[in-house]
Every structure is written in C-alpha cells, then in structure tokens.
Amino acid sequence: MNGASPTRVLVADDQTVVREGIVMLLGLLPGIEVVGAAADGEEAVALVERHRPDVVLMDLRMPRCDGVEATRRIRAAYPETEVVVLTTYADDDSLFPALRAGARGYLTKDAGGEEIARAVADVRSGAAGLSPQVQLRLLERLADGAAQAGPPGAAPGGTGRPGATGPGAGGSGELPDGLTAREAEVLALIAEGLSNTEIARRLFVSPATVKTHINNLFAKTAVRDRAQAVAYAFRHGITGTQQ
The missing domain is CATH 1.10.10.10 (Winged helix-like DNA-binding domain superfamily/Winged helix DNA-binding domain)
Incomplete structure (x- = not known):
C-alpha cells in the first residue's frame, strides 16, 4: 500500500480460538493493523467507540448482542466504520438481516487471507466485499424474485x-x-x-x-x-x- 495508512481493523468473534486465529492471520497481511478484538457484539460496539477502526470483521452468532444488532448500532453511531461479516452461515436468515443492518461485506469462515484482505480493501474503497458464494445466493434470490414477479x-x-x-x-x-x-x-x-x-x-x-x-x-x-x-x-x- 506504498505509503498509505494501514487499514485499522477490529475483530469480533465469541470463540476464542477463532478470534485469536483471525487476529494472527490479519497480522500477516500487508496494509492491515488490528486495533482490537471483541468477544461479543456489546464489546465490539464499545471497542469501535474507543478505537474508531476503519473496518470491523463481525461474527453473527454471539452472546449478549449478536452481530446483526452490533452492526446496526455501529453503522448508526459510527458511519465511517464499515462492517464485513465473517461467519459460518450464508443462509438467507443470516445474510439479508446483516445487509439490511448495514454490513457492506459478507464472507464465510472458509475464506482465505487474500479474500479477507480484498473484502476489507473493497469496503474501505466504497465497494461491496461479498464472497462468491454470497454473490451466487443473491443472484439466486434475484432470479426467484423475478420468476415470482412474472413477465x-x-x-x-x-x-x-x-x-x-x-x-x-x-x-x-x-x-x-x-x-x-x-x-x-x-x-x-x-x-x-x-x-x-x-x-x-x-x-x-x-x-x-x-x-x-x-x-x-x-x-x-x-x-x-x-x-x-x-x-x-x-x-x-x-x-x-x-x-
């Protein structure tokens, strides 16, 4: 990223081994600085207030405050902070509430470091950071809607x-x-x-x-x-x- 400031990233995941693994992976990626790690959505909101990261990598299924609600609160209070969901789930009941809450990216946890880095860069530049699986699901949903709408x-x-x-x-x-x-x-x-x-x-x-x-x-x-x-x-x- 030649002279550009690193993208400041916060990680939110309730599973300690997963959270620490993501932090370690991000630490190996150029142009990314991890500024904090949260064990649930409530802590994620508090850490965003404290550190004002550029991007939050947000799990969905967490105690106290889930990822959708945390995303909604972060995007409402700190619109300069983007949210990329990083979750095990890509079903409609997970995907669409997260997008409606303000997430700009959506990845599943089988994503590699390169895909995560690309999604982080995409959302910071104003584009969507969606995994291929999620893009396919959106297209399938679109096709279903078009079929129901008729000619x-x-x-x-x-x-x-x-x-x-x-x-x-x-x-x-x-x-x-x-x-x-x-x-x-x-x-x-x-x-x-x-x-x-x-x-x-x-x-x-x-x-x-x-x-x-x-x-x-x-x-x-x-x-x-x-x-x-x-x-x-x-x-x-x-x-x-x-x-």
Missing part, C-alpha cells in the same frame, strides 16, 4: 418491473420511491458489485455524475450504504437486465 408488464403494482421495462421505456411511475430510469440503472450496477469508477466507464459518464446519482437514489430509497442498496435492488427486482 414484464404483467404484474400489477409495478415495483418489480423497472429492470424489464428499461430506462428508456418506463417513467418514474414504474419505479419505486420515485427513482428515475438513470438512477435505477446506476442502482442495478451497484447490485452487480461495480465501483463508482466502473459504473462511470459502463455508462460513459464522469465519476462525479455517478456520485450524484448515487446520492439521489440513496436519499429516495432511504438506504445508508451500498450493501443496503444491493438488498433494496434485489428486493425490488432492479437488475442489470435494464442495461
């Missing part, structure tokens, strides 16, 4: 149709929460995991224009970050099919 234009209500009608065909009445067609297109690309720079290249616009669209769509949809935006996109069927 384009067939279902009443309109919330599942923006991707099918396309940005040039549907007015804002066909999009949820007053999104414009361009904002929906940007949202779909966020859901694909693209960074602002990659979205700008895809749409042939400037990164500043992309940032403006993102700020607008975040305000309209009441999401706080990219992970919640991804969950929102999947929930409303706003996908890359609208490109």
Whole structure:
C-alpha cells in the first residue's frame, strides 16, 4: 500500500480460538493493523467507540448482542466504520438481516487471507466485499424474485418491473420511491458489485455524475450504504437486465 495508512481493523468473534486465529492471520497481511478484538457484539460496539477502526470483521452468532444488532448500532453511531461479516452461515436468515443492518461485506469462515484482505480493501474503497458464494445466493434470490414477479408488464403494482421495462421505456411511475430510469440503472450496477469508477466507464459518464446519482437514489430509497442498496435492488427486482 506504498505509503498509505494501514487499514485499522477490529475483530469480533465469541470463540476464542477463532478470534485469536483471525487476529494472527490479519497480522500477516500487508496494509492491515488490528486495533482490537471483541468477544461479543456489546464489546465490539464499545471497542469501535474507543478505537474508531476503519473496518470491523463481525461474527453473527454471539452472546449478549449478536452481530446483526452490533452492526446496526455501529453503522448508526459510527458511519465511517464499515462492517464485513465473517461467519459460518450464508443462509438467507443470516445474510439479508446483516445487509439490511448495514454490513457492506459478507464472507464465510472458509475464506482465505487474500479474500479477507480484498473484502476489507473493497469496503474501505466504497465497494461491496461479498464472497462468491454470497454473490451466487443473491443472484439466486434475484432470479426467484423475478420468476415470482412474472413477465414484464404483467404484474400489477409495478415495483418489480423497472429492470424489464428499461430506462428508456418506463417513467418514474414504474419505479419505486420515485427513482428515475438513470438512477435505477446506476442502482442495478451497484447490485452487480461495480465501483463508482466502473459504473462511470459502463455508462460513459464522469465519476462525479455517478456520485450524484448515487446520492439521489440513496436519499429516495432511504438506504445508508451500498450493501443496503444491493438488498433494496434485489428486493425490488432492479437488475442489470435494464442495461
């Protein structure tokens, strides 16, 4: 990371051997500084207040305060701190509550050091840090939702149709929460995991224009970050099919 400040990371896991192993692994990775380790979500929130880390690696199943609640509290009180879930579980009941709580990354504990380092770097740069398994589950959930919504234009209500009608065909009445067609297109690309720079290249616009669209769509949809935006996109069927 050539002269750049190291990413300050806090680890939260209730299993001592796992927690110590993660701390040891992170200590071997370049550009990462471990600033603390918590045995449960309550301690994680307290240590975030004390150390103000850049990223928290958060287990989900912990006593006193679980990882979802700890993530929600951390993201509400310290929005500059990102959360990457590191857990054994990748089921819907674990994944989607964590994303809705504000986690921007989600890895399972079979992830290697390189994958953890990449997720930490991704969330710090504003991208999503999702494991391949999690990305696959999100796509499967998206496909299930699209199948239930029916063919384009067939279902009443309109919330599942923006991707099918396309940005040039549907007015804002066909999009949820007053999104414009361009904002929906940007949202779909966020859901694909693209960074602002990659979205700008895809749409042939400037990164500043992309940032403006993102700020607008975040305000309209009441999401706080990219992970919640991804969950929102999947929930409303706003996908890359609208490109």
